[in-house]
Amino acid sequence: MSGTTVSARPPWRRAGCPQLGQGHEPEYIRGANATNRTDQNRRGCSDTPASSASVRPILQGRMDSPIMSAVPTASADRRSPRGVRLARTTMVQPDGRHVYLYGAFQPPPASYVAPLLTSGEWQQRWNPLRQEWVMYASGRQGRTFLPERAACPLCPSTEGHSTEIPASAYDAAVFENRFPAVRSGAPTGPLPPGAKPSAGVSEVVVYTDRHEGSFGTLPADRLDALVEVWADRCRELARRSDVRYVFIFENRGEAVGVTLHHPHGQIMGYPFVPPVPAIELAAASRHQRRTGTCLHCTLAADERRAKVRVILDQDGIVGYVPVSARWPYEVHVVPARHVGALPDSSSAVRRA
Amino acid sequence: MSGTTVSARPPWRRAGCPQLGQGHEPEYIRGANATNRTDQNRRGCSDTPASSASVRPILQGRMDSPIMSAVPTASADRRSPRGVRLARTTMVQPDGRHVYLYGAFQPPPASYVAPLLTSGEWQQRWNPLRQEWVMYASGRQGRTFLPERAACPLCPSTEGHSTEIPASAYDAAVFENRFPAVRSGAPTGPLPPGAKPSAGVSEVVVYTDRHEGSFGTLPADRLDALVEVWADRCRELARRSDVRYVFIFENRGEAVGVTLHHPHGQIMGYPFVPPVPAIELAAASRHQRRTGTCLHCTLAADERRAKVRVILDQDGIVGYVPVSARWPYEVHVVPARHVGALPDSSSAVRRA
Numbered sequence: 045m046s047g048t049t050v051s052a053r054p055p056w057r058r059a060g061c062p063q064l065g066q067g068h069e070p071e072y073i074r075g076a077n078a079t080n081r082t083d084q085n086r087r088g089c090s091d092t093p094a095s096s097a098s099v100r101p102i103l104q105g106r107m108d109s110p111i112m113s114a115v116p117t118a119s120a121d122r123r124s125p126r127g128v129r130l131a132r133t134t135m136v137q138p139d140g141r142h143v144y145l146y147g148a149f150q151p152p153p154a155s156y157v158a159p160l161l162t163s164g165e166w167q168q169r170w171n172p173l174r175q176e177w178v179m180y181a182s183g184r185q186g187r188t189f190l191p192e193r194a195a196c197p198l199c200p201s202t203e204g205h206s207t208e209i210p211a212s213a214y215d216a217a218v219f220e221n222r223f224p225a226v227r228s229g230a231p232t233g234p235l236p237p238g239a240k241p242s243a244g245v246s247e248v249v250v251y252t253d254r255h256e257g258s259f260g261t262l263p264a265d266r267l268d269a270l271v272e273v274w275a276d277r278c279r280e281l282a283r284r285s286d287v288r289y290v291f292i293f294e295n296r297g298e299a300v301g302v303t304l305h306h307p308h309g310q311i312m313g314y315p316f317v318p319p320v321p322a323i324e325l326a327a328a329s330r331h332q333r334r335t336g337t338c339l340h341c342t343l344a345a346d347e348r349r350a351k352v353r354v355i356l357d358q359d360g361i362v363g364y365v366p367v368s369a370r371w372p373y374e375v376h377v378v379p380a381r382h383v384g385a386l387p388d389s390s391s392a393v394r395r396a
Numbered sequence: 397m398s399g400t401t402v403s404a405r406p407p408w409r410r411a412g413c414p415q416l417g418q419g420h421e422p423e424y425i426r427g428a429n430a431t432n433r434t435d436q437n438r439r440g441c442s443d444t445p446a447s448s449a450s451v452r453p454i455l456q457g458r459m460d461s462p463i464m465s466a467v468p469t470a471s472a473d474r475r476s477p478r479g480v481r482l483a484r485t486t487m488v489q490p491d492g493r494h495v496y497l498y499g500a501f502q503p504p505p506a507s508y509v510a511p512l513l514t515s516g517e518w519q520q521r522w523n524p525l526r527q528e529w530v531m532y533a534s535g536r537q538g539r540t541f542l543p544e545r546a547a548c549p550l551c552p553s554t555e556g557h558s559t560e561i562p563a564s565a566y567d568a569a570v571f572e573n574r575f576p577a578v579r580s581g582a583p584t585g586p587l588p589p590g591a592k593p594s595a596g597v598s599e600v601v602v603y604t605d606r607h608e609g610s611f612g613t614l615p616a617d618r619l620d621a622l623v624e625v626w627a628d629r630c631r632e633l634a635r636r637s638d639v640r641y642v643f644i645f646e647n648r649g650e651a652v653g654v655t656l657h658h659p660h661g662q663i664m665g666y667p668f669v670p671p672v673p674a675i676e677l678a679a680a681s682r683h684q685r686r687t688g689t690c691l692h693c694t695l696a697a698d699e700r701r702a703k704v705r706v707i708l709d710q711d712g713i714v715g716y717v718p719v720s721a722r723w724p725y726e727v728h729v730v731p732a733r734h735v736g737a738l739p740d741s742s743s744a745v746r747r748a
Contacts, residue, residue, distance in 0.1 A: 169720035172683075172691065173676045178720045236719050299651075324525045339524065367588050368521035368530045
């Protein structure tokens with residue numbers, strides 16, 4: 045049903061609880077095996093159980109054979125479960141990485157040669173002081189860093205320039221990162237005490253095939269489609285057994301580490317709920333138990349009542365500067381009516 | 397006994413537990429009043445109770461009258477409790493801010509005019525999602541930003557250029573920040589729900605009166621003195637009733653927000669234990685209960701045994717890259733023998 049192949053469970057997932065790597069296991073690593081009460085039975089992206097019939101990926105096509113041995117079929121529109129027209133074509137590169145083309149696209153030139161997943165070692169290591177996992181990915185050292193305009197790996201492929209996208213034109217694309225920060229089934233190298241194999245998935249979301257511009261300059265219909273892409277990825281990744289939390293984000297500007305200028309964002313499917321969302325989930329759960337209401341809804345309702353820090357309130361979306369903002373330009377954007385997660389929102393709210 | 401005046405307790409400290417600001421108090425703010433189990437009975441900088449006789453500030457002199465109405469007395473060496481020669485002269489600027497001159501110094505020129513504490517409003521606001529306090533300091537917007545070399549506010553004062561340091565020459569100096577991030581007894585302005593007055597102290601540590609250079613280029617005797625300064629500040633701030641955690645740090649480089657190039661660092665005396673140290677303290681406490689040993693000592697001992705990531709091990713000091721480092725150049729520097737806090741270390745270890 046899903047367009048992705050769920051990775052074989054890494055060895056440490058086969059037992060009832062996570063097993064750590066070989067070697068000496070000091071006492072301070074015990075915390076790594078403890079069940080995290082705050083993320084138990086939770087998926088960061090969705091309140092819907094993974095087995096629920098309401099989780100329906102928007103799947104248009106699929107090619108399991110390497111891209112070099114088959115030409116992608118042309119896309120055709122298909123109505124998504126919630127009534128938004130969004131086609132998706134799934135391809136698998138020779139190195140096993142998935143590429144999802146959303147909307148219309150044109151096949152790549154005949155000379156297309158897919159780039160290869162970086163080599164390296166991936167681990168996650170338990171930090172006994174901060175009580176959190178740290179993800180290691182040695183292969184990221186070699187990632188593409190601010191390439192020349194003509195060498196952009198996110199542009200459409202042309203004769204003589206094969207990019208990450210096996211298409212000579214496309215609307216929007218998602219592909220598994222060639223330099224993933226987290227990755228299930230990856231080589232680990234020797235595991236030190238407190239380490240285990242990496243897990244999860246790292247995806248890149250390309251907003252458009254046009255190199256110039258940004259999220260803010262996309263036309264409205266492209267923005268609509270992009271939100272549908274996010275919802276689709278969120279829905280699909282949340283179903284994976286190696287993903288506990290889906291984080292959709294964009295780093296903007298070289299100061300925060302951008303290495304490519306083509307308009308794009310990223311998605312991390314983490315094998316655990318990271319510390320900050322874990323705290324937020326626990327806080328929301330406590331609030332729910334005490335009051336029977338949703339913490340996010342309560343905060344938004346209070347801001348709408350106070351009318352002091354609300355900067356947007358229309359079409360079912362509220363944007364406000366929280367009273368305890370941590371940054372000068374921090375804005376929280378939430379649906380005015382309660383929604384468990386992005387895929388559960390109505391398409392009208394997603395468009396807004 | 398101490399050279400600082402402990403600020404009058406702000407109103408919210410007078411009751412048995414913190415009281416929040418006026419106005420509507422939503423349910424989600426309740427967490428702000430809960431006792432934080434991890435920081436109960438703890439002071440981040442010292443294991444020594446504030447009332448213990450072993451807490452002895454190195455006090456050389458004191459001037460409670462404004463600097464403009466009295467010329468500082470010349471410093472004289474005095475042997476500190478642990479046998480290190482370090483003089484300290486305490487002054488109070490007209491706006492009430494303390495200046496501590498360590499070692500020898502020369503009086504300021506007769507024309508000296510002390511700079512004034514910025515105006516503004518200071519608050520701390522409870523973030524109900526992240527379950528943490530956020531400190532607000534509106535006056536910091538106007539702080540000195542990368543001034544010309546000749547206008548450096550950390551250089552010695554000269555005729556026509558009055559700086560933060562009321563001295564025409566000095567060895568090392570500490571002063572209360574003119575643009576404090578946290579500050580007890582400061583004006584608050586109107587308090588929104590979940591906010592209360594700011595509390596704590598923000599200090600600037602000037603390593604030397606020479607504008608050029610950095611921590612790394614200081615001569616050995618200046619480095620020795622600087623560690624004694626840190627220990628003195630730590631000891632003194634930990635005794636304040638409005639300080640729960642003392643954080644000594646230096647931001648290096650404009651990329652991380654440095655606004656002055658003269659070699660200096662900062663000290664924050666927070667009115668709470670911040671989230672990361674709170675997690676680390678809780679982890680260390682659990683480890684202690686389970687094993688009877690210190691977590692930091694255990695980690696250092698394991699690294700010394702493995703001899704893989706140790707980069708320094710001499711004179712009672714161990715420097716190592718932790719197995720679960722979060723940054724490429726992360727190094728932990730710890731004493732080889734257990735020490736509760738910086739002021740409890742031997743002067744030999746501090747010199748090392």
